Amino acid sequence: MDNLLNKTTITRLIDTADLNITNCTIIDDNCNDNLIENIVAITVTIFFGSIGILGLAGNSLVVIVVALNPGMRSTTNILIINLAVADLLFVIFCIPFTATDFVLNYWPFGNVWCKIVQYIIIVTACASVYTLVLMSLDRFLAVVHPIASMTVRTENHAFLATCIAWLVILILSIPVIIVHGEVPHHLQEDKRVCRILPEVNWPLFQITFFLFSFLIPLTLISVLYICMLVRLWRSSRGSAESRRGRRRVTRLVLVVVGVFAVCWCPLQVILVAKSIGYYPDNPMNIMLQITSHVLAYMNSCVNPILYAFLSDNFRKAFRKIIYCKPRYDPKALGPSTKTTRAASSGDLL
Template structure:
């Protein structure tokens, strides 16, 4: 089970689990309560960890796309690259870079006092009145957490599919049919992976970007749209480990060995 691919699958599962743990309960409390009951320190930590774990999950998908590209396009020359040690290093560097890059979020979030129905409440909000640009943050989040990784994933998979469909192996009609069947399976897998990520994350990314531009006011309709968009993003994190694990033949075989109980 300790192949490079499976190590990345485990890291993906960990990042997705942490994203759900830090995001879902506190986002739900935002919708259910008129105030933030967890204190300012936890407000900063939660907002920080939500972005960190979301990015860790997304960039693990990029690493997995690179891993699959190397397997298909450079199977021999990449053997020295696709080692367990280098995979551990790649995972560690990814987490460290994301943790470091997101540090400003600790300062950009905090308690905000607001009026509702004639009473004062405190919420956990972006501190745009203290000089932080919410628009700049959302542009950066949209670019680094959606556009850039999606372009990288698409580029790697396009390169992989181009290599697969151009390559021909000598053999009879049966061999040709097998090759075509394998190519179709890989193509289908790529479409599922890319479309799942793109569809699940696009609504919340667009909603938050448009919200930062103040293009609409909060209303029951926009709240429903925001909740639905959040749920789609959570669904992606729930599906990722299963999607990536069970399209891996080696993972499925190893998983069967683990759960098999000989009589």
């Protein structure tokens, strides 16, 4: 591999919405290019590989746990499965291709696969954040309108809501296929890179992505949680056990949302600043970009860890799967959601 990092760019980290950062100077002419290339390759392999393995194993375990335990099939847990599936697809289609592109410094997979991968990355990223919106809405109904929402907060309605969300996102993300594609590598004439096409208005595209994939959904979540937490901590409705259940589930969803915001905020801000020309190219900024990139990807593997720490039922179910315990025992994971609405308000996490 030629020495490409001398007075050149990393063309992959985050390209607008599809997470490819372009035109970023890494080192001065006097630096050892081969050493830097080796460090980059090793760092990417270790971090991306670890995130990929943890994300694949953890999210698969979440899906298996809920699928094998009928007593855990509540509205919140159906949404948790949807979030795990979105994270799984993100890990499968984003991490390997971005890591390969990052190490090679060019896109070896062709124009069609460039468009498909970028499309899937955007779809899964949006599916994750809007699943969090649905989870927050579910919590809002359970806490603020526990009785009136009994006929609305059902497993079938939760499944229908996730299907509609996926359909809308799949349709609205179609422009991503159009605006992305292979373009010539600016240093190697025989190589191509996968990025947003030159004729596309990058600032407009990036700001639109920021608004609809981050700022707007998190604003909706914040409003729902403000209303819900005020009611939750002031209300004496229901038994002490049901109130504790609502608070426990609400806390879990709030932590998941908070971790998502923390993981993605640095990257989203950097992308917007980069697209409008307010992010100078220097070694410190490049390190911040790399760190924010890794932090965003980590969000796809951290949720199963949160469930294990914050949910007794998930923790018990995880142990059953890992240690190959006998078939599901309904008494071990609590009563079925079909037997009590108090349980439904707590959602048996």
